[in-house]
Amino acid sequence: MKKTLLIATGTIGGLGAVLSVTPPQLGQTNVIALGNQGVDTQAAPVQESAQPTPQSTATTKASTPKAAKTVAATPIPKQSTAASTSGSINGKFTGTSVDIKYGFLQVQITVTNGKITDAQAVKTPDARNDRWTLKAVPVLRAQTIAVNGNTLDNVSGASYTSYGWYTSLTSAMVKAGLL
Amino acid sequence: MPSRVTYRRFSPFQGDVASWALGIGLGLTVAMQLTTMRKSDIDTLYAAIGSLSRLAALVGTYFALVGIFMIARIPWVEKSIGHDRLVVWHRKLGPWSLYLIGSHVLFITVSYAGFSQISLVSQFWQILNDFGWMWFALAGFFLMIFAGITSYKKARATMSYETWWILHVFTYGAMAASFMHQIVNGQMFIGHPLNRAYWIALYVAMAFCVIWWRIVKPAVLSIRHRLVIDKVVKEGPGVYSIIFKGRRLRELGAEGGQFFNWRFNTKGHRLLAHPYSLSAAPTDEYMRISVKNLGDHSRATEYLRVGTKVWFEGPYGAFTAGRTKSKRAVLIGGGVGITPIRALLDEFKDSASVDVIFRAPREEDLILREELDYIASKSHGTVRMHYMAGPRKNFPMDAPFLGSLIPDIADAEIYICGPIALIETVVAAAKELGVPASRVHHEEFVYHAE
Numbered sequence: 169m170k171k172t173l174l175i176a177t178g179t180i181g182g183l184g185a186v187l188s189v190t191p192p193q194l195g196q197t198n199v200i201a202l203g204n205q206g207v208d209t210q211a212a213p214v215q216e217s218a219q220p221t222p223q224s225t226a227t228t229k230a231s232t233p234k235a236a237k238t239v240a241a242t243p244i245p246k247q248s249t250a251a252s253t254s255g256s257i258n259g260k261f262t263g264t265s266v267d268i269k270y271g272f273l274q275v276q277i278t279v280t281n282g283k284i285t286d287a288q289a290v291k292t293p294d295a296r297n298d299r300w301t302l303k304a305v306p307v308l309r310a311q312t313i314a315v316n317g318n319t320l321d322n323v324s325g326a327s328y329t330s331y332g333w334y335t336s337l338t339s340a341m342v343k344a345g346l347l
Numbered sequence: 348m349p350s351r352v353t354y355r356r357f358s359p360f361q362g363d364v365a366s367w368a369l370g371i372g373l374g375l376t377v378a379m380q381l382t383t384m385r386k387s388d389i390d391t392l393y394a395a396i397g398s399l400s401r402l403a404a405l406v407g408t409y410f411a412l413v414g415i416f417m418i419a420r421i422p423w424v425e426k427s428i429g430h431d432r433l434v435v436w437h438r439k440l441g442p443w444s445l446y447l448i449g450s451h452v453l454f455i456t457v458s459y460a461g462f463s464q465i466s467l468v469s470q471f472w473q474i475l476n477d478f479g480w481m482w483f484a485l486a487g488f489f490l491m492i493f494a495g496i497t498s499y500k501k502a503r504a505t506m507s508y509e510t511w512w513i514l515h516v517f518t519y520g521a522m523a524a525s526f527m528h529q530i531v532n533g534q535m536f537i538g539h540p541l542n543r544a545y546w547i548a549l550y551v552a553m554a555f556c557v558i559w560w561r562i563v564k565p566a567v568l569s570i571r572h573r574l575v576i577d578k579v580v581k582e583g584p585g586v587y588s589i590i591f592k593g594r595r596l597r598e599l600g601a602e603g604g605q606f607f608n609w610r611f612n613t614k615g616h617r618l619l620a621h622p623y624s625l626s627a628a629p630t631d632e633y634m635r636i637s638v639k640n641l642g643d644h645s646r647a648t649e650y651l652r653v654g655t656k657v658w659f660e661g662p663y664g665a666f667t668a669g670r671t672k673s674k675r676a677v678l679i680g681g682g683v684g685i686t687p688i689r690a691l692l693d694e695f696k697d698s699a700s701v702d703v704i705f706r707a708p709r710e711e712d713l714i715l716r717e718e719l720d721y722i723a724s725k726s727h728g729t730v731r732m733h734y735m736a737g738p739r740k741n742f743p744m745d746a747p748f749l750g751s752l753i754p755d756i757a758d759a760e761i762y763i764c765g766p767i768a769l770i771e772t773v774v775a776a777a778k779e780l781g782v783p784a785s786r787v788h789h790e791e792f793v794y795h796a797e
Contacts, residue, residue, distance in 0.1 A: 171366040178370020179377075186378035194386055324387045324394055327537040 255282045263340030265291055266332040273332035277312075277340045284346070287312040287337065304329040312337060317346075362427035369413055372549070376409045377402070379542045383535040397458030400451045401534060407447025408529070411491075411522060412553050414440045419556035420663060429665030430606075431790045438498070445495040452488060480527035487524030490517045509619055519557070526550060565608075565660035572596060574657040576611070577633070583714040586683060588626060588637045591657055596631050599662060602669070603628040603690030604762070604790075607661030609636065611651060620660060624764070624790075626686035626715065628693030637714060639683040666790040668694035671760040673786075677753055679704045679744075679773055681765020682712060687790060688764055689715050692722055692730065701730045702753050706744065706769060710736045744772045746779035757781045763789040 257279050265274040271293020278286035287309050304326030311320045318338050322330045341347045380402055388398045417424075417437045424433065460470035475481045496502055497514045529546070530536055536543045577592035601607070608620035626637035666687055668676075676699045680688035685705055695701050703723075707713050713736055723730045733752065735742040742748065749756055757780055763773045770789045777787045 171363065174363055174366040175370035175373070178367040178372075179374040180370075182371035182374025183378050183381075184374070186375060186382060190382045192381045192384060194384060194389060321385065321387065322534075322537075324385075324397070324534075327532070327534060331537065 257282045257344055257346065259344070261340045261344040262290060263336035263338070263343070266335045268293065268328040268332035273329060273336055275333055275336040275340055277337065277344065279344050279346065282346070284313060284316050284341075289333070305333070308333045317341070359427055361423045365424050365428070372413070373406070373409055375545060376405050379535045379539075379545065380405055383539060383542070388534075393458045393461030396454050396461065400454035400458060403447040403454070404451035404529070405535070407444045407451060408525075409549075410440050410444035410447065411518075412549055414444060415518075415522070415553050416556060419553070420560040420660070421556055422560070425663055426665055429788075430663045431666065441495065441498065445491060448488065448491065478528065479531040481532075483524040484528035487521040490521035490524070494518045494521070508621075512619060522550075522553070561660065565658065568599065569658040572599065574634075574659060576651055576653055576655045576657060578653065579651055582637055584709075584711050586637060586639045586712075586714045588635055588715075589651065591634045591636075592632060593634070594632070596629050596634060599629070601625065601629045601634070601662035602667045603692070603694040604666040604668065604687045605662040605664040605690075606687070607634075607636075607659045607663065610658040610660075612656040612658065613651065620658070622663075624664075624666075624687035625662075625690045627690050637683065637686045637689075664790065666691075666762065666764065666788055670788055671695075671699065673758060673760055674699045675755065675759040676701045677704070677756055677759045677761045678702070679706070679761065679763045679765070679769075681706045681763075681769040682708070683714070684763075684765030684769075684790075685715060685719075686764075688762065689719065691762060692719070696722060696726055696730055699729070702733065702759075703730065704733045704735065704744075704752070706742060706765065707734075707736045708738070712736065744769065744776060746776040749773070749776050750780055759786070761787045763787070764791075767791050 258281065260276055260278050262276045263274060265272045272291050273289060273293065274291035276288050276290045277284050278288075289305050289309075292305065304323040307323050308320060308330065312318070312333075318334055318341060320330070320334055320337075338347065380398070384398060387394060389395050414437050417433045417440070456467055456471045456474060459474060460467050463470065465473075475485060494515050494517060497506065497511050503511060530543060536546065572593040572595060574591045574593040576589055578588075578590040580588040580590070582588050603625060606622050606624040608622050610617065610620040623636040623638055625634055627635045668691055676695050678688045678691055678695070678701060680686075680703070685707075688703065688705075692701065692703060703719065705713055705716075705719070713734055716734070719732055723732045753759070756777075759782070761773070761777055761782060763770050770791060774787055774789065778784070
């Protein structure tokens with residue numbers, strides 16, 4: 169009896185403690201399940217490749233070598249550079265090809281005047297596993313255009329595709345100078 | 348009456364801490380899902396079914412982990428809760444784990460099939476192929492089902508301990524096989540390193556406990572104490588005492604009432620360890636067990652040779668004198684269940700007033716009688732023996748019977764070891780006579796085996 173009580177208090181305590189720190193987000197639909205947490209874990213390689221964007225190269229050439237290092241090391245000035253020039257970005261940009269366990273996913277975005285006007289999967293897993301991807305890609309495409317960025321909702325039942333889409337999209341946006 | 352307490356006092360504190368930790372773990376496990384769920388996980392019927400199935404999987408797996416922790420022989424848990432009670436909980440928890448995981452398998456298929464509008468069978472097949480590690484998970488599920496079915500009372504009764512044991516050990520394989528599909532596909536783990544770390548930590552802790560306390564420590568102790576069979580003595584019909592000789596056995600800290608898992612280094616006996624209670628308090632050089640021809644293995648003990656090397660795991664069990672709070676004890680042994688009672692008597696004889704009731708179907712089943720009488724005769728009246736050989740109706744062991752035999756039984760600490768029928772009768776009688784449940788200790792000798 170006493171032990172049952174201890175188990176119950178432990179359960180409620182443990183659950184309550186976690187929920188008070190990270191409350192459940194059941195009311196929200198466009199909260200970024202992947203965008204939020206994916207950034208600091210799986211999307212890490214993408215951020216590495218973010219260094220040699222056209223914008224930052226341009227800045228480097230214009231300034232002194234010493235200043236260039238500082239610019240490259242701190243992401244904030246780079247982002248402001250990107251923001252100031254993003255209005256003039258046009259064209260198609262293809263992201264990295266991402267391994268999603270049963271194949272590769274690659275996203276290509278079309279940017280018009282700094283806005284994402286289209287997003288296509290140029291490479292998707294083929295054969296037996298593509299059903300999940302086919303289900304998720306239209307949803308992810310619509311979301312990407314709607315939010316004009318990579319703050320996307322995880323598509324239920326298609327976690328790999330969502331992760332792959334997010335990662336590839338992010339790298340494409342970096343290439344385009346949108347990030 | 349001389350008062351010389353040699354045994355360790357029993358404390359429930361650590362068991363309470365363990366229970367509380369169990370609760371916190373369950374809370375954290377459920378929180379993993381609640382914090383990662385989104386509206387899209389509950390806003391349609393099929394999504395909700397999927398979410399429920401994930402919850403069932405998490406809780407079921409958590410129960411399976413807890414079940415393994417319970418029988419991992421963690422010393423402070425063993426000492427505080429008692430092995431027999433842990434085994435009882437393990438047995439109660441096991442089926443729930445299986446039901447929950449089974450419903451996960453079913454409902455995740457229903458959920459996905461509902462989304463895709465295809466048949467359950469083709470959906471099941473697609474899940475197996477579309478997600479990572481699913482075939483391993485399925486194999487693990489089957490192993491778990493086998494272990495579950497074979498532990499079911501009726502099925503268990505039809506097979507030998509050996510067969511059951513081997514099938515049951517496969518549960519570890521089941522846990523390992525199903526692990527990757529959770530980590531790789533689980534919605535609460537994808538993109539969530541903290542959840543992943545917590546879950547992996549649980550599994551690592553489980554593996555550590557099993558490897559350390561069930562494999563490494565017994566091996567080290569067996570090597571250090573160099574136990575060999577010193578003598579095999581016939582005690583009664585089908586009952587043999589095996590006397591082991593070793594060195595520095597006091598360091599084991601074993602007490603009367605506890606048991607070891609014994610593994611005899613003879614052809615055909617190396618694989619399986621068997622649980623037998625000590626039938627006398629251990630000395631620094633000797634330990635003794637008394638075994639009845641119960642299973643395949645115990646029949647063979649007749650042929651055990653002197654000098655055979657013995658591997659052991661233990662001591663286990665909280666059926667010890669340290670749980671006593673009074674100076675009055677009633678020890679009840681049924682058949683070969685007298686063995687831990689006989690060992691307990693060694694612990695009690697100088698510090699408490701003890702009545703020993705020995706129930707057996709026939710006179711010749713009253714094993715170890717000579718030494719029991721000897722202890723009683725040297726005890727200056729503090730130990731009284733009551734032999735009761737014959738049919739059950741002569742010795743009902745119910746409340747009126749026990750109450751008239753031992754008028755002050757309500758003040759005593761009661762220890763029972765024997766067949767389950769005897770234990771149930773005495774436990775009910777003790778309740779009727781006003782003995783609080785906390786002062787009734789029992790061990791079913793058939794069950795300290797898992």
